Amino acid sequence: MTNYNAQQIHLKSRPKGLPTQDNFEIVEVELTPPQKNEVLVQNLYMSVDPYMRGRMRAEGVYAEPYALNQPMYGGAVGEVIESNNENLQKGDIVLNGGAWQDKLIATADTLTKLTPFDKNRLSLYLGTLGMPGMTAYVGLFKFGEPKKGETVFVSAASGAVGANVCQIAKQLGCRVIGSVGSDEKAQWLLDECKVDEVINYKACGDLTQALAKAAPNGVDVYFENVGGSHLEATLNVMNHFGRVAACGMISTYNNSEPAPGPNNLMLIVGKKVRINGFIVFDHNDMRAQFLSDMESWVKDRKIVVRETVVEGLDNSVDAFLALFSGDNFGKMIVKM
Amino acid sequence: MTNYNAQQIHLKSRPKGLPTQDNFEIVEVELTPPQKNEVLVQNLYMSVDPYMRGRMRAEGVYAEPYALNQPMYGGAVGEVIESNNENLQKGDIVLNGGAWQDKLIATADTLTKLTPFDKNRLSLYLGTLGMPGMTAYVGLFKFGEPKKGETVFVSAASGAVGANVCQIAKQLGCRVIGSVGSDEKAQWLLDECKVDEVINYKACGDLTQALAKAAPNGVDVYFENVGGSHLEATLNVMNHFGRVAACGMISTYNNSEPAPGPNNLMLIVGKKVRINGFIVFDHNDMRAQFLSDMESWVKDRKIVVRETVVEGLDNSVDAFLALFSGDNFGKMIVKM
Numbered sequence: 220m221t222n223y224n225a226q227q228i229h230l231k232s233r234p235k236g237l238p239t240q241d242n243f244e245i246v247e248v249e250l251t252p253p254q255k256n257e258v259l260v261q262n263l264y265m266s267v268d269p270y271m272r273g274r275m276r277a278e279g280v281y282a283e284p285y286a287l288n289q290p291m292y293g294g295a296v297g298e299v300i301e302s303n304n305e306n307l308q309k310g311d312i313v314l315n316g317g318a319w320q321d322k323l324i325a326t327a328d329t330l331t332k333l334t335p336f337d338k339n340r341l342s343l344y345l346g347t348l349g350m351p352g353m354t355a356y357v358g359l360f361k362f363g364e365p366k367k368g369e370t371v372f373v374s375a376a377s378g379a380v381g382a383n384v385c386q387i388a389k390q391l392g393c394r395v396i397g398s399v400g401s402d403e404k405a406q407w408l409l410d411e412c413k414v415d416e417v418i419n420y421k422a423c424g425d426l427t428q429a430l431a432k433a434a435p436n437g438v439d440v441y442f443e444n445v446g447g448s449h450l451e452a453t454l455n456v457m458n459h460f461g462r463v464a465a466c467g468m469i470s471t472y473n474n475s476e477p478a479p480g481p482n483n484l485m486l487i488v489g490k491k492v493r494i495n496g497f498i499v500f501d502h503n504d505m506r507a508q509f510l511s512d513m514e515s516w517v518k519d520r521k522i523v524v525r526e527t528v529v530e531g532l533d534n535s536v537d538a539f540l541a542l543f544s545g546d547n548f549g550k551m552i553v554k555m
Numbered sequence: 556m557t558n559y560n561a562q563q564i565h566l567k568s569r570p571k572g573l574p575t576q577d578n579f580e581i582v583e584v585e586l587t588p589p590q591k592n593e594v595l596v597q598n599l600y601m602s603v604d605p606y607m608r609g610r611m612r613a614e615g616v617y618a619e620p621y622a623l624n625q626p627m628y629g630g631a632v633g634e635v636i637e638s639n640n641e642n643l644q645k646g647d648i649v650l651n652g653g654a655w656q657d658k659l660i661a662t663a664d665t666l667t668k669l670t671p672f673d674k675n676r677l678s679l680y681l682g683t684l685g686m687p688g689m690t691a692y693v694g695l696f697k698f699g700e701p702k703k704g705e706t707v708f709v710s711a712a713s714g715a716v717g718a719n720v721c722q723i724a725k726q727l728g729c730r731v732i733g734s735v736g737s738d739e740k741a742q743w744l745l746d747e748c749k750v751d752e753v754i755n756y757k758a759c760g761d762l763t764q765a766l767a768k769a770a771p772n773g774v775d776v777y778f779e780n781v782g783g784s785h786l787e788a789t790l791n792v793m794n795h796f797g798r799v800a801a802c803g804m805i806s807t808y809n810n811s812e813p814a815p816g817p818n819n820l821m822l823i824v825g826k827k828v829r830i831n832g833f834i835v836f837d838h839n840d841m842r843a844q845f846l847s848d849m850e851s852w853v854k855d856r857k858i859v860v861r862e863t864v865v866e867g868l869d870n871s872v873d874a875f876l877a878l879f880s881g882d883n884f885g886k887m888i889v890k891m
Contacts, residue, residue: 273825446820469823479815484782484803487832489609494830496823 221259221301225322226532227290233276236475237543241276243536246290253303256327258313262297265318265532265553266345267539270378272472286305293318294350296333296341307332314344319533321555336514346379346550347524348513354466354499355383356509361502362464362495363440367392370434372453375444376414377404377525379550381464383513384442385414386522387411393440396433398426398449400545407548411523426452437461446470451481454492463494473543525549557595557637559586561658563626563869569661570611573879578611579872583627585611589639593665594649598633600679601654601868601889603875604715608808629654630686632669632677643668650680657868657891672850682715683860684849690835691719691778692845697838698831699776703728705782706770708789711780712750713740713861715886716802717851720778721750722858729776730767734762734785736881743884747859762788773797782806787817790828799830809879861885 224247232246253259271293274285285291295318299311304327307313313330317323335341345415346352358380365371371388376380376397385408388395395414399405405417416433423429430438430452437458443450446468453463487494516522527547529538532555541547563582570578581874589595607629610621621627631654634646640663643649649666653659673675682688694716701707707724711717712733721744724731731750735741741753752769759765766788773794779786782804789799799879807814823830852858863883868891877883 439760449822465824467824471821479820480817480820482813482815483818484786485807487830488801488803488834491834491837492830494823494831496826496828498824498827501827552660 221252223252223259223322224248225250225320227321228319228532228535229283229288230275230291231288232414233277233287234272234473238275238536238540239273239475240536243551245533246340250322250324253301253324256304257324258299258304258307258327258330259301259322260297260315260317260325260330261300261322262295262315262317262320262555263312264342264345264555265295265535266293266349267535267542267551267553268293268351269469269472269542271539272543290317290323291319292316295320296344297323302327306346312338312341312348314528319532319535336518342526342528342550342552343524344516345552346526347383347517347522348510350499351379351550352383352513353502353506353509354380355387356513357502357505358416358442358464358466358497359384359387359440361505362497363388363442363462365391365393365440368394369439370394370396370436370458371440371442372396372398372430372434372438372456373442373444374398374449375467375469376417376547377408377412378444378547381442381444382408382412382525382549383522386516388440389413390516390521394434394436396430396438398445404548407525411525420449427455430456440464442466444469447481448480451483454481454483454486454490457486457490457492459490461490461492463492465494466494469543491524526552528552528554530554557588559588559595559658560584561586561656563657564655564690564868564871565624566611566621566627567624569613569623570608570809573809574608574611574872574876578870581869585660586660589637589660592640593641593660594635594663594666595637595658596633596649596651596653596661596666596685596751597636597658598631598651598653598656598891599648600678601631601680601700601871602629602685603654603871603887603889604629604687605803605805605808605827605878607875608879626653626659627655630681631656632680633659638663641763648674648677650685655868655871660829671758672854673704678862678864678886678888678890679853679860681888682862683719683853683858684846686835687715687886688719688849689838689842689845691723693835693838693841694802694833695720695723695776697841698833699724699778700731701727701776703732705775706730706732706772706794707735707778707781708732708766708770708774708792709778709780710734710785711803711805712753713744713748713885714780714883717778717780718744718861718885719858721748722852724776724854725749726857730770730772732774734765734781740884743861747861756785763791766792770859776800778802780805783814783817784880787819790817790819790822790826793822793826793828795826797826797828799828801830801832805879862888864888864890877889
């Protein structure tokens with residue numbers, strides 16, 4: 220007999236500032252067995268990502284806000300355990316939007332069947348081969364447009380997106396500078412990702428000076444994950460006709476009151492800078508190329524992957540909160 | 556006998572905050588008669604523009620800083636009164652870089668011979684048919700990219716650049732909203748430039764609310780001349796995939812200490828906004844098209860021109876300072 224009991228993490232109240240465990244609750248439900256074209260999925264891995272913080276606000280930043288007292292959602296990889304759809308079989312591995320749930324009923328058209336290049340590395344499809352990896356790929360190629368020999372600066376450089384940006388840019392022949400918040404992350408970027416310079420922004424003192432030293436030829440492309448003082452410092456050091464691929468501004472996500480922005484935005488004019496905000500979901504036309512390139516780079520070890528894996532849905536809130544404390548390292552994954 | 560006595564305005568000291576008369580001095584010089592390929596020009600009109608404030612800093616924002624105790628420079632229209640170059644004749648009207656001087660010696664290759672469409676309106680070549688007009692044209696077409704039916708918001712909308720942006724956008728079939736600092740300017744924009752809505756930012760209370768009311772369908776294109784709270788309000792009201800043509804940020808030019816920027820830059824990401832800083836001098840490839848379009852629009856009265864004309868080089872500093880007090884109206888011109 221199939222077991223239709225599932226666990227879900229619900230948003231119980233909207234966080235003010237940094238979320239706490241009290242904003243969430245774990246709920247046991249019994250799912251309705253799948254109807255026509257529906258599938259029962261057992262999730263194996265789920266993703267927690269910084270963008271989810273935006274969805275916890277009443278007014279969504281990136282996308283629809285999460286409803287209160289409903290399961291939250293996001294990227295997950297699972298296995299089909301019961302199918303009422305002819306294209307999906309028991310045992311198929313599917314990318315789905317049912318994060319924060321260990322099991323879910325989903326209509327077949329919301330699932331992407333994966334052909335994993337390594338069945339022991341399914342979590343890659345939530346990171347380097349998934350949304351964060353594609354965010355890196357789209358942001359860098361479409362909006363950063365780095366040329367060989369140019370200097371690329373990446374904030375949150377050891378993160379799920381940033382580490383991929385760094386390694387793609389290195390392959391393109393760029394000088395790559397990463398900013399991180401710990402010496403351990405800095406060392407990994409230097410040793411494993413082969414970036415040219417790393418700044419520990421918590422220890423470097425004046426960030427503009429540190430960046431100017433790391434980028435003696437100026438910054439041509441800035442991959443923006445952080446905002447605030449990182450953007451201000453980058454504009455100070457940016458070259459004329461520099462490009463900013465604005466992917467996120469994690470420094471602002473937990474502000475209960477909006478914090479003032481950089482004081483030097485006039486440099487955007489004087490240096491003829493282009494800034495593109497973007498969200499990966501608008502760029503599905505690049506998905507096939509991304510997956511083809513990235514899978515081959517991962518296979519060839521041209522791109523290395525670092526994950527922090529937390530076990531159990533009941534630890535998913537802790538995993539999420541670690542994204543903002545800097546305690547995570549690489550892509551944060553929850554293994555069910 | 557040709558008179559080689561000339562008057563020049565020199566930058567005597569670098570202003571801190573708002574410039575004062577004390578930062579400048581008027582100097583009498585005797586010019587060296589023109590050598591081979593040189594020309595003696597009697598200026599008829601000179602331009603004062605907000606960008607010149609940037610050049611008064613020790614570190615240039617747009618361009619090379621002005622040297623101390625040297626004549627400042629900028630756009631001017633003059634008449635050739637003595638020529639040692641075969642392509643320029645006595646009586647020719649030339650656009651030159653010798654603002655802040657009533658007479659100057661210039662090499663022929665620094666001069667652009669004009670074929671004025673109306674000899675009584677030579678000052679147009681410093682405004683609508685000159686640098687500010689081309690700034691409007693380049694910024695709107697190349698970076699704003701408005702489509703018919705979209706909403707275009709223009710700050711400093713009655714200014715030398717802004718009034719042209721408004722009127723070009725109206726011709727493209729856009730809904731145009733201008734922001735100005737006086738009711739008189741607002742009325743002129745409504746009556747003469749036929750913009751759809753005007754906000755007097757000094758009287759409107761909360762700018763975001765005022766803009767949201769004036770732009771019920773949101774803002775698609777923002778032509779940025781002001782910065783600060785104008786940019787913040789616009790981001791609040793901007794539509795997804797909105798474009799910002801960042802031409803200047805006059806609210807910041809006289810800050811002796813940098814002021815904090817907008818507190819909502821994360822909206823650049825969430826709304827997938829593109830911001831392009833630009834400077835007109837990089838886009839000379841569009842000059843012929845600009846001049847052809849703009850001259851025909853002015854002739855057909857599709858674009859109306861408002862100027863404030865101040866008489867005499869000795870009043871040029873006052874004319875320049877009026878740019879920052881909001882006392883000017885339209886393009887500020889000094890008639891020699």
